[in-house]
Amino acid sequence: MSTIYVTGMGPGAEDQMTAKARNILESCRVIVGYTVYIDLIRDLFPGKSFLSTPMRQETERCHMAFQEALKGQDVAVVCSGDAGIYGMAGLIREIGKEHPGVKIEGIPGITAASSGAALLGAPLMHDFAVISLSDLLTPWETIERRLDHAAEADFVICLYNPSSRKRADYLKKACEIILRHRPAQTVCGIVRRIGREGESHQILSLGRLKDTQADMFTTVFIGSTATKELDGRMVTPRGYRNV
Numbered sequence: 001m002s003t004i005y006v007t008g009m010g011p012g013a014e015d016q017m018t019a020k021a022r023n024i025l026e027s028c029r030v031i032v033g034y035t036v037y038i039d040l041i042r043d044l045f046p047g048k049s050f051l052s053t054p055m056r057q058e059t060e061r062c063h064m065a066f067q068e069a070l071k072g073q074d075v076a077v078v079c080s081g082d083a084g085i086y087g088m089a090g091l092i093r094e095i096g097k098e099h100p101g102v103k104i105e106g107i108p109g110i111t112a113a114s115s116g117a118a119l120l121g122a123p124l125m126h127d128f129a130v131i132s133l134s135d136l137l138t139p140w141e142t143i144e145r146r147l148d149h150a151a152e153a154d155f156v157i158c159l160y161n162p163s164s165r166k167r168a169d170y171l172k173k174a175c176e177i178i179l180r181h182r183p184a185q186t187v188c189g190i191v192r193r194i195g196r197e198g199e200s201h202q203i204l205s206l207g208r209l210k211d212t213q214a215d216m217f218t219t220v221f222i223g224s225t226a227t228k229e230l231d232g233r234m235v236t237p238r239g240y241r242n243v
């Protein structure tokens with residue numbers, strides 16, 4: 001029986017891919033993924049057969065993987081970060097119901113929330129909520145409700161998909177909702193292109209974040225009321241007493 005390995009490749013840098021993910025990619029002859037991610041790893045795995053589709057063709061990409069697996073070979077489906085976090089692991093398992101002859105295995109990777117947090121300092125030391133601002137698969141009203149409740153409950157909030165060309169003002173709208181519950185001086189962080197060329201990070205207030213332009217390779221961190229700036233880093237206290 002052949003296996004599809006749904007593999008998280010980490011944020012992008014070669015040394016941020018787990019050894020297990022690397023071994024899996026080395027062992028599969030066929031690697032399937034979104035064009036941008038395939039381009040990041042193509043040179044690391046010479047001799048592989050790479051199959052890619054552009055963004056938003058996730059279903060086609062999954063079917064492609066099953067077609068290859070049904071030929072009797074193991075296939076790796078790669079996603080950035082962790083494949084089980086806004087990645088392809090769910091869709092592969094749903095489509096997998098039609099293909100009982102193919103085994104599916106998930107290989108975890110470092111998600112943008114952890115790699116971004118390490119760059120900023122220690123923002124996720126206490127309870128946090130992860131919310132995607134992409135309304136391609138979730139109605140905007142649902143996203144607004146989640147932002148409002150997470151802000152009200154004083155979670156640190158990590159935003160994935162904060163913006164795209166069609167959704168240029170979504171980060172601004174999200175900040176306005178959070179500002180209903182949190183002061184404008186709340187410590188926030190923004191990380192761009194983690195593990196890739198042009199990587200950068202910045203710490204700024206919620207008031208300034210509202211007027212900042214993000215793109216699709218950006219992850220945003222909004223502090224809780226306990227988060228502070230310490231030596232230029234964003235830190236949320238763990239809550240240990242007497243520290």
Ligand code: SAH
Pocket residue numbers: 011012079080081082083084085086087110111112113159160161162191192193194195196215216217218219220
């Ligand atoms: N599966 C991925 C998330 C895919 S959703 C993961 O676990 O990280 C795409 C969003 O993830 C982007 O819009 C951005 O918010 C975040 N992201 C993924 N890779 C990133 C990187 N290298 N640098 C900054 N943000 C990234």
